[in-house]
């Protein structure tokens with residue numbers, strides 16, 4: 001997707017993916033990664049997710065990457081934090097306490113700027129991209145965090161019933177894109193009833209899945 005698409009969504013407040021609570025799959029499965037605090041967690045395409053604060057609250061150092069400055073600013077404001085902002089390679093680093101967000105394009109983030117990370121949490125990042133870009137996304141993520149276990153939360157539905165984003169990412173695709181890793185499906189839930197905005201867009205089936213991926 002064109003970066004302008006996402007910036008406009010944030011500026012116009014069209015952020016239907018943003019949850020008013022911590023993601024239940026994160027709460028439920030995080031312990032399965034077995035990562036002790038302050039193990040550093042990377043959250044690609046983090047938006048203004050409350051999940052960042054939840055991870056930081058568990059003692060982790062958290063580093064997100066997000067294109068939209070509106071989202072980054074909102075994240076710190078909602079956490080009651082006043083970040084220091086500095087250039088970081090092709091991006092800008094906002095930091096306060098245990099929370100850091102690299103503002104800019106994920107594809108321009110390099111491993112040196114990101115630094116070492118011990119786990120990855122992807123909710124609504126892989127599914128934000130159309131198929132061709134998903135290949136680049138996973139390849140780049142695997143370069144940035146080659147040894148980090150990952151909690152991945154995806155959506156699957158009949159792609160012909162709705163245009164993304166979010167895009168449908170079937171389990172077989174997750175397994176193919178993370179070939180060479182151990183992929184364990186943790187959850188596979190029917191969420192159509194709980195998502196009237198997607199029913200209204202014509203979906204007849206919608207499943208949320210969670211995976212634990214170990215390189």
Ligand SMILES: C[S@@+](CC[C@H](N)C(=O)[O-])C[C@H]1O[C@@H](n2cnc3c(N)ncnc32)[C@H](O)[C@@H]1O
Pocket residue numbers: 003006007010017018019044045046047048049065066067068071104105106107123124125128
């Ligand atoms: C569907 S939202 C998910 C946000 C968050 N993970 C959540 O669960 O609320 C996708 C986010 O990725 C951001 N984004 C899209 N393309 C990006 C890119 N190339 N680099 C960094 N962020 C990007 C968008 O601005 C948006 O906030």
